[in-house]
Amino acid sequence: MSGVTVHIRAKTFAAQDGAPERALYRDFRLEIADGSFVAVLGPSGLGKTTLLNMIAGLDRAFEGEIRFTGGGGAPRIGYAFQNPRLLPWRTVIENVTLPLDATPEAAARARALLGDMGLADAADVYPERLSVGMQRRVALARAFALEPDLLLMDEPFVSLDEANAERLRDLLAELVARRPTTVLFVTHDSREAVRLADRVVTLAGPPVRIAEDRAVPLSPDDRRRPEAVEAFRGAGG
Numbered sequence: 001m002s003g004v005t006v007h008i009r010a011k012t013f014a015a016q017d018g019a020p021e022r023a024l025y026r027d028f029r030l031e032i033a034d035g036s037f038v039a040v041l042g043p044s045g046l047g048k049t050t051l052l053n054m055i056a057g058l059d060r061a062f063e064g065e066i067r068f069t070g071g072g073g074a075p076r077i078g079y080a081f082q083n084p085r086l087l088p089w090r091t092v093i094e095n096v097t098l099p100l101d102a103t104p105e106a107a108a109r110a111r112a113l114l115g116d117m118g119l120a121d122a123a124d125v126y127p128e129r130l131s132v133g134m135q136r137r138v139a140l141a142r143a144f145a146l147e148p149d150l151l152l153m154d155e156p157f158v159s160l161d162e163a164n165a166e167r168l169r170d171l172l173a174e175l176v177a178r179r180p181t182t183v184l185f186v187t188h189d190s191r192e193a194v195r196l197a198d199r200v201v202t203l204a205g206p207p208v209r210i211a212e213d214r215a216v217p218l219s220p221d222d223r224r225r226p227e228a229v230e231a232f233r234g235a236g237g
C-alpha cells in the first residue's frame, strides 16, 4: 500500500484556442493515509481528473510536490480512467495483461478477474465488440490486475446501469478487502462515495479547496443498505 501527500502550490492551464487561462490549484494540500479509501466529490470541470493525473505522474506541469508514503519506494499505481482507453488492436485479455509481467500467474490472475467482472466469455474478443459498460469493466480488471499499491479511479461506474454499477461496487469493496490497497476514487455521486469510502472529501473552487472532509464510519453491511447510506448523508448537513 501507499499513502500520498499532495501539495500543489500552483496548477494553471494556459489560455488556448480562445479559452482563458485557468488557475485550477493554488496552495492545495491533501493527505491520503496509507490503506484508506478516499472518495473525492466536486463539481464538473473543477479539476478532479487533473488531480489524479498529477498524482499518477501523467501531468507534471505544476508547481508542488506529490510524495508517496508507506515505504518501499515508488508505488505501483493502477489508474481506471474516465474513458476505458483500451487498445483496439489487442484482445480483452491482452489489454488486461499488458502492464503485467509475462508470467503464468499474472495471466491466471487476469483471467480470474475477468471472470469476477462477468467477462470470462469476452476474454479473447476485441474491445470494439463490447458495449461501453463491458469496456469499463475490462479497464477495471486491468487496473486491479496490476495489484496496485495505489488505485486511482475516475468515475469508474458512471455509464453503467445501476444493477451493474452496484455489482461492481460490491466487487471493488471485496477486492480491496481481499488485498488492501489505498484508493482515491473520484465520483459525482455522494451516495456512491458514502457507499464505498471511509473518507469523503468534497472539493469546491476554483481555485480548488477542501469544502468538507468527512470520515464515514459505516460497517460493510450498512454500506449495502441504501437507508443507512441515506441516513448518514442526511446527518452530514
Ligand SMILES: Nc1ncnc2c1ncn2[C@@H]1O[C@H](COP(=O)(O)OP(=O)(O)OP(=O)(O)O)[C@@H](O)[C@H]1O
Residues within 6 Å of the ligand: 013, 014, 016, 022, 024, 042, 043, 044, 045, 046, 047, 048, 049, 050, 051
Ligand atoms: N490539457 C488541458 N488544457 C487546458 N485546459 C484543460 C486541460 N485539461 C483540463 N482542462 C480544463 O481544466 C478544468 C478541469 O478539468 P478536469 O478534467 O480536471 O475537471 P474534473 O473536475 O475532472 O471535471 P469532470 O468532473 O467534468 O470530469 C476544466 O475546465 C478543463 O476544461
